[in-house]
Amino acid sequence: MIWFAWRRARAQITIVAAAVLAVAAVAFAVGRADSTLRLWLSVLVVVLPGLLGAFWGAPLVAGELESGSYRLAWTQDVSRIRWLMLRLALSGLAAMAVAGLASWLVTWWAGPLDRADLNQFGSFDARNIVAAGYAAFALALGVLLGILLRRTVPAMAATLVVFTASRLAFRQLARPRLLPPVIRALALDPSTTGYGSSGFLPLMPAPSLQPAAPNLPNSWITSIAIVNGKGDTLTSSELAGTCPDIGHGGGAASGSGHVRAPQSVVSATHDCVARIAATYHEVVTYQPADRYWPLQWCELGISLAVALLLAAACAWRLRKIG
C-alpha cells in the first residue's frame, strides 16, 4: 500500500522538489546583491504550502471521485479509510519535506542579510520551520475540501481561499498572543517623538504622537501606546487641547515624501511632547528576541495538530461517501 501511495504521488513530488532545488541553485548563483530576490524567495516560501494544498491535497480524493477510479481503488481488500490515511500520510510528509527544504534553503541563502537586518520577526513566516507545519495543514485542508466538494477545481480554489484566510487570521490575531508579551514603560522622549495623523484618513484625521521605535534589536514590537498614570491612552482631542498649534504651519505637503520640517515646527512639537510627557508615558508591548524559536516551535506544533484534526475529519467524511 505504501508502494501504491508513493507510485501515485512520485511524479508530482519529484517535479516540485526539483523545482525547489533549481530555484535555490539560481539564487545561490545570482548572489545576494539583488534585494528583490530576497523578497521573492520569501514570498515563495510563504505561498508554497498553499499551492501544495491546492495541487496535491485537493485532487487526492476529488480526482478519484471525478474520474471514477475510486470504484477501482475502494473495492480492493484495503479499506478506503486505510487507503486514505496512507496516501494522506505520504503526501503530507512529502509536502512538509518540500516546504521545509524550500524554507531551509531560503533561510541559508538569506542568512547574512537577515543577520545584518536585526529584524528576525519581519521574515518569521518565510524562515526556518513554520513552513513545514503550514504545508501539512494545507495538504490536509485540501484533501478535506476535495472530499466535501467532490470536484477538483472548486476544491483547489477553496483550499487557496481558506488557507490564505486562516494564515492571515493566525498571523494577525493568534501569533501575538501565543506567548505573553513583555510590556515595558518608557518616558516619552521629546527629541525622538514626532507628530502624525492616524485614523480613517482623509475623512477623520486624528492627530497623534508617534514615538520612535525603542531600540530592541530582533524583537517583535506589537504595539506602542501613550498612556497616563491611570492607564488611559492619549486621545487626539486631549492632544489637540494641550497643543492647539500642533500640525499647523509647515511640514511636508502630502505625497511629497521626506521633507525636513521648518525649525519652528520642530521646536513647537518638542515643547508639545514635553508638556504631554509630564502626565503621559510610553508603553511598549513586544516579544523579545529570544521568543523567536519558542514561537516557531509553537506555530509548527499548532499547524501539525490542526492537520491531524483535519485528517480525522477526512476519514470521518470519507466513510459517508456513497
Added chain:
Amino acid sequence: MPGAGCQSGVSLRHGADTGAGVELWPVDNAIEANALGKRYGRRWALADCALTVPAGQVVGLVGPNGAGKTTLLELVVGLLRPTTGTITVRQRAGFVAQGAPIYGDLSVADHLRMGRALNKHWDGGLAHRRLEEAGLDPRQRAGRLSGGQRAQLALALAVAKRPGLLVLDEPAANLDPLARREFLDSVAQAVTTSAEGTTVVFSSHLVADLERTCGYLILLAGAQVRLAGPVDALLAGSAHSQSLDDLVVSHLREVAQ
C-alpha cells in the same frame, strides 16, 4: 416506496472474510438483501428490495437502463451504503465497475503491482496469464488501452484477487462487437476456471450477453426486483416463453403497463 425513518440504523456487513481469500466453509447464500433501498435526493434508485443470491451460481442481472442495476451492485461491493434495509455479503468480492475504471497514468504492470499491494490474496501468475492471452503489453500506459483492453485489464485485476464473489457491472457495454465477444469469452473462461463455490454476478441490459453463461437470473425494473431464480425454473414456470429473452421482455411489458 419506503418512507423516511423506515428502518434507520441499518448495518452493512461483509461477512465470511477468511483473510486468506479462500472460503473456509461453504456458504449457502452469497448475498442476502432485506428491505434494501437506496435513495439519491428524492429519487429511489432501489426500493424495498428483498433478494437472495445462492453461492456458486453465475447470476445474470438484467434490466433496462436506469433500473437500479449499478446501484444494487455497488451496494453489494460496499461502494454505496443502503438508505434502508440491510445487505449481507458472505463472500469476498472482486469488482469490475461500469466503464472499467483504471488509472490512465499508470502502466499495465503498475496495475498488477497495485493489485498485489492492495489485496490480502493475490494470484499474480493468473493476472499475467490473463493479460498475455488478451495480448496486453505490461509496459503500456493504461490510458492508451482500447476499450476492450481496458475491460480485460479490469477483469484480470478482479479475477487475480481469487474472489469468492465476482461482480461485473455492464463490463461489455461500449465495446465493439469483436471486443465484446472476446471479452464475454474471457468472462466465461474466468467462470469455468474459478474455484468451486465462486459466485459471479454479471449485469447487462442485453439478455444475449447473459444467455450463454448464466444459470440464475435477476430482473430489475423500476427500482425493484421483478424476477429472481434459476433460469431453468423460470423458463419452466412460464407457459409462453421459449427463451430467456422472451421471458424478460414479457415481464418488462407487464411492468410497463
